[in-house]
Amino acid sequence: MGEGFIAGGAGWANYAELLGDSNFWRAVSNTGIFAGITLVVACVLGIPLAWLAERTDLPGRSLLWTAMLASLVLPGFLSGMGWLFLAHPRIGLINVVLMNAFHLSSAPFPVNNIFGMGIIQGIVLTSLTFVLVAPSLRTMDPSLEEAAAMSGAPMHSILRDVTLPLLLPALTAAAIYVAIVAVGTFDIPAVIGFSNRVYTFSTYMFTKAYPTGGFPDYTTVAAGGGILIVLALFLSAAYTSVLARARRYQVVTGKAYRPRRVGLSRWKIPALLFVAAYVLVALILPFLITFVNALMPYARPLTPDTIQTLSLDNFKRVPWDMFLNGALRTLEIVLVVPIAVVVSSIAFSWVVLRTKIRGRFLLDAIAFLPHAVPGILFGIGASLTALFVLQKAIPVYGTVYLLMCVYCIAWLSFGTRMINSSLIQIHSELVEAGQVSGAGFIEVIKEIIVPLLRPAIFGLWIFVALLATRELTLAAFVTTPSNQTLPMVAWALWSNGSLTQAAAVAVIIVAALVPLLALYFALGRRMESMFQ
Amino acid sequence: MKNRNQVVPVAVDDLHKSYPDRKGAIGAVNGVSFSIEEGEFYTLLGPSGCGKTTTMRCIAGLEHTNRGEIWIQGKLVSSSDHNLFVPPNKRDIGMVFQSYAIWPHMTVFQNVAFPLKIAGIKVGSKEMNDRVEEALALVRLEGFGSRFATQLSGGQQQRLALARALVRRPALLLLDEPLSNLDARLRDHMRTELRAIQRRLGITTLYVTHDQTEALSMSSRIAVMEKGKIVQEATPRELYLAPANAFVAEFLGNSNLIDGTIKERDGDNGCLVEASFGYLRINAPVGVFSGAKVAITIRPEHVRIHRDSAAMQNSFAARVESVSFLGEQSECQVLVNETALRCRVASATSVVPGDEVWLEIPMEACTLIADETGVPVNG
Secondary structure: OOHHHHHHHOOOHHHHHHHOOHHHHHHHHHHHHHHHHHHHHHHHHHHHHHHHHHHEOOOOHHHHHHHHHHHHHOOHHHHHHHHHHHHOOOOOHHHHHHHHHHOOOOOOOOOOOHHHHHHHHHHHHHHHHHHHHHHHHHOEOHHHHHHHHHOOOOHHHHHHHHHHHHHHHHHHHHHHHHHHHHHHOOHHHHHHHHHHOOOOHHHHHHHHHOOOOOOOOHHHHHHHHHHHHHHHHHHHHHHHHHHHHHHHHOOEOOOOOOOOOEOOHHHHHHHHHHHHHHHHHHHHHHHHHHHHHHOOOOOOOOOOOHHHHOOOHHHHHOOHHHHHHHHHHHHHHHHHHHHHHHHHHHHHHHHHHHOOOOOHHHHHHHHHHHHHOOHHHHHHHHHHHHHHHHOOOOOOOOOHHHHHHHHHHHHHHHHHHHHHHHHOOOOHHHHHHHHHOOOOHHHHHHHHHHHHHHHHHHHHHHHHHHHHHHOOHHHHOOOOHHHOOHHHHHHHHHHOOOHHHHHHHHHHHHHHHHHHHHHHHHOHHHHHHHOO | OHHHHHHOOEEEEEEEEEEEEOOEEEEEEEEEEEEEOOOOEEEEEOOOOOOHHHHHHHHHOOOOOOEEEEEEOOEEEEEOOOOEEOOHHHOOEEEEOOOOOOOOOOEHHHHHHHHHHHOOOOOOOHHHHHHHHHHHHHOOOOOOOOOEHHHOOHHHHHHHHHHHHHOOOOOEEEEEOOOOOOOHHHHHHHHHHHHHHHHHHOOEEEEEEOOHHHHHHHOOEEEEEEOOEEEEEEOHHHHHHOOOOHHHHHHHOOOEEEEEEEEEEEOOOEEEEEEOOEEEEEEOOOOOOOOOEEEEEEOHHHOEEEOOOOOOOOEEEEEEEEEEEOOOEEEEEEEEOOEEEEEEEEOOOOOOOOOEEEEEOOHHHEEEEEEOOOOEOOO
């Protein structure tokens, strides 16, 4: 397939067709509302949580960090499943309980509309906002606030007139980044919106690339990708300029400050309740309800009647050949992608920071670009390229290698940022001391650079391995039945209506994440610092 | 020059090095030539940005030169003409960095053992253990081998860096402002120790510093650098007593710098100079003639203050303007016929601002350094 399609359909007509489709425009406005709500929820929850963790005497702050990092790597589709089981108008536990208790005629909290999806996505991305904002709060020079206090300013005025304006560039950068992710994300819109025909940009494109009947409409997918590129360029330009401004403020000096912590005193209990409520809503509830539903014959609320139907049958009925195939692909990816990201990140960072090669900053910009581009674009771009450009020369379409490439490119930006920040701390004289001691290039890398970077390398490896195990958005547009990963297996079952079997697979994926997560928290302290 | 190059430990010939800049290129080193004799302690002295560190880094091979040649032990290691560049790991050198550059992921022993390991000596062999212990003993770090380098104090890290630089027994030791990160007391102590170790080993040493006290007290020869050039090369004593120009004089100490005109020559080595505050009799080298405009430095510590006028040469009435207590000595600002001069007196001398005193400027306190164009007359 493929070539015959594109032959007749190249040109601006594709854009005209796409722009003339009312479903497209509904998806666009949905995406706007969805991303807007996501952004508000993620900031309203994430920024105060970051402030509580970094600038107050809240008890159990490191536990809060642990919860945040856990929710950062937990699959988004699992949260989506959990919340559908919790707040679906018909089968959602919360709605059913409330409707029965108060004899309501309609569900009080229906989640299967664009607002509900936005709120859930916002809760999911709160952890991302948290890890983006917390380091700026931590490394803020306390003397700036102390100077305001010495000038006689009370606490609320310090927060409003000094802290907030100083943090504004960092906050804006975080907000733009979260918005970029929200625009392109697949997990929540797919898991919650798809069956209810509520489409955002990503799911609309998915219906074009993988229609339930008929042939894939690649021309529309390409046109949609083109529009998204324009949007992405605009957003990434804004992101880069805001980041540059953030640097000019010099709030983050890289010096280890010990910021003054605010005593919460009588606000301690409300703050703890806030944190506990967040952890319950973002982590515990969605996971528990998904786990319960994985034990049910079909999706329905947990009541005294249905509790007797709980069994392990789903785990027996899962299509095991499909599952094993997905597990094998995921394993291959976890074995290859993290190592590839680590190696290429070190190479990129080395060239940018430690050589004087012309154009090295361009290289840095290229490595940074994926950071500001919705992941879905990589999926679409890679799949179209593989299908129409490379197919004859290098037949990668439908192979796991294409997926590996997409993952590597998408996470290289994260990897280079992380290795950059560690490499920059390695004084160049440490390397030069190796050279004058007689060590050549290879020996310097092997004996000095790699050992000094070891914490960062290890942290990056685990983090990318976690991301690779749970990634759905990037995989959605690159997958065919032959290179399906585990999250795609869960999604395929879910979209076929086998909700409880999909829940069972999601639970297995989380179980597979546990050993990685254990490693991840064994390195807890280092993980926190790596986001700086 | 070639013959000389082949016998001395280091020879640098017409070295140029510039860095790319937004407006083109900034010259860091503009034609530096010198050579160091066997066992010498040779110092490059100058303010920051004068090119001294760049010169050293070129010798180490950490920078590529734009022009000129560098020889180490008679071997050409860097030459732009021959397009030759020997990388640092192939040069027979040891170097102590300003930051010490102690590898934090290694123990003290491993840090010192690293150059030997790279040279192919087996880890755990008797030879390696003996040589590392010997190097550690040299810097008085015996018994510290199993510690992590980060557990050492600043002074100990500095000694460790020295042990690591010496363990290979290199032909040349390079020291890049090694004392600048230590506190004042430790610095004094390490200065003596460093020089003692260097003497004991007899290792040819190139030292870079901006601190004139370090340079004067440690070096066998000093090259003072300004704007990428060597402006004077001499022994510490020559340099201090006979600076070649005003820059060297000011850089080496808080000299008074006075303009004057030679009035008459007085025998073979004396002359009378008309300075702004009066007539001054000083030593003058041959070749200085009457009517020449000159600059004179007057060392503050050589100027004497007297309560009353006695039969003295170069004696002037003066008023004390200010006195700052510096510990053993006090620095006085005095006014002689409306010219301000600085002088140092023992703190036991009781002078207070407003005192009318007599100033004695002995002939040996004065150095005639340059004519009005700044060209040295005794260089």
